[in-house]
Each structure stands twice: as C-alpha cells, then as structure tokens.
Amino acid sequence: MAALNGFQKAPNILLTGTPGVGKTTLGKELAERTGLTYISVSDLAKEGELYEGYDEEYDCPVLDEDRVIDELEDRMSTGGMIVDYHGCDFFPERWFQIVFVLRTDNTVLYERLESRGYTDKKLQDNVQCEIFQTLYEEALESYKQEIVYQLPSNTPEDLERNVEQITLWTQQWIKDNN
C-alpha cells in the first residue's frame, strides 16, 4: 500500500497480548505494509524513563501510565498509530478503532520466552498469563466487545495471515473514513 498522503485520516490499532506472542513482529510488518506508524510502549517508556518505581517481585520497572498517555496523546489524535503493549486497560478507550489480542499456544510461548532468556518465575508467570487469557479479558473489560479480536500467533503462516487481514481492514477503514 502506498504511504498515507498526510491528509488522509487513518485508524489507530492496538496490538496486545502476553510478552512473546508476536506483537513487535506483527506491528513492524504491518507498519511497512500499511504506512501506519509502529509504537512500542515499552521502548517509549525506556527512552523517556517513564517509570514510577521498581517492582521487586517481578524484577522490572513500573510504568508511569499517566506520563505514557501524555506522551502519546498528540500522536494518537492524529491517527494512524499501531500501538504495541502487554497491557491495555489504562489507555483512553477512544484512542483505538480496533484491538487485536495475539494468542500463542503454551508450549510454543514457553519455548519463545525461554530462548529470550526468561527463567523460573518470570517464565511461569508469563505462560500462566497466557493460559488464563489475562490480556483477552483485560481487553474485553476495557473496549467494546465488537472491536476486540483474538488472533492466533503460532506460526509464520499465522503472521502472514494476520498481516494480510489487518492490512485489508485498514485499507477499508481509510476508504470509509475519507
């Protein structure tokens, strides 16, 4: 698809799910295909040090959600953003026209996280998060059910199909809204 011409309105898309399900991979590929802009909230927080303390139990910094929202507000109101984060309940609901929750089978996810160097508690917690479909439920509680979709994300074929379908949806949205 040709790059957006700057005058066209484009949708904001949220990609969420447990760490390791493939949000970054899908988000970057989608950005290339659609001309939309990919934003990793984790990277944004790291760059701007948008944290408020440290979680000793989970051994990771705690996101300063208010500052993340302030940081993103202007770009989100412009539209055309693909946002990637393993949480979704603190974003303003009005930001997103569609929400995708990526899903990966436990065994596949376990291997991906293990090869990422996750061990013991962190590995167990994340695989459990996927088993309990925590992010899917969080998405359903935070957005209108009609805009929340689950996408299988186990294989390269899944990735290809997801890119294809979301690209088609995006093109249609742009046609319908311009």
Ligand code: DAT
């Ligand atoms: P996330 O951003 O959700 O943490 P990622 O995009 O970094 O996940 O992907 C984690 C690993 O899994 C990475 O090595 C790429 C691989 N991967 C992602 N999507 C995949 C898919 N559909 N099929 C096979 N491997 C995939």
